[in-house]
Amino acid sequence: MRVPAIAGITYAMSGISIDGDGRILTREGQPIPGLYAAGCASGGLEGGEKTGYVGGLVK
Numbered sequence: 243m244r245v246p247a248i249a250g251i252t253y254a255m256s257g258i259s260i261d262g263d264g265r266i267l268t269r270e271g272q273p274i275p276g277l278y279a280a281g282c283a284s285g286g287l288e289g290g291e292k293t294g295y296v297g298g299l300v301k
Contacts, residue, residue, distance in 0.1 A: 257285030 258266055258279045265273035 257283050260284045 259271075260266055260279050261273055263273075264278045264280055264284065266277045266279050267273055
């Protein structure tokens with residue numbers, strides 16, 4: 243039995259750096275008051291010293 247498959251990228255691990263509350267971070271790692279990012283536009287939790295995978299497209 244053959245099952246057709248098509249490979250694709252649905253999510254890239256990059257974007258605006260955020261903290262665990264979705265607040266956008268400055269280069270120094272401080273949150274910017276009132277500024278948030280969500281979805282595929284956000285990043286910063288998937289790698290580095292403080293790694294935490296937050297779910298790809300689920301974000």
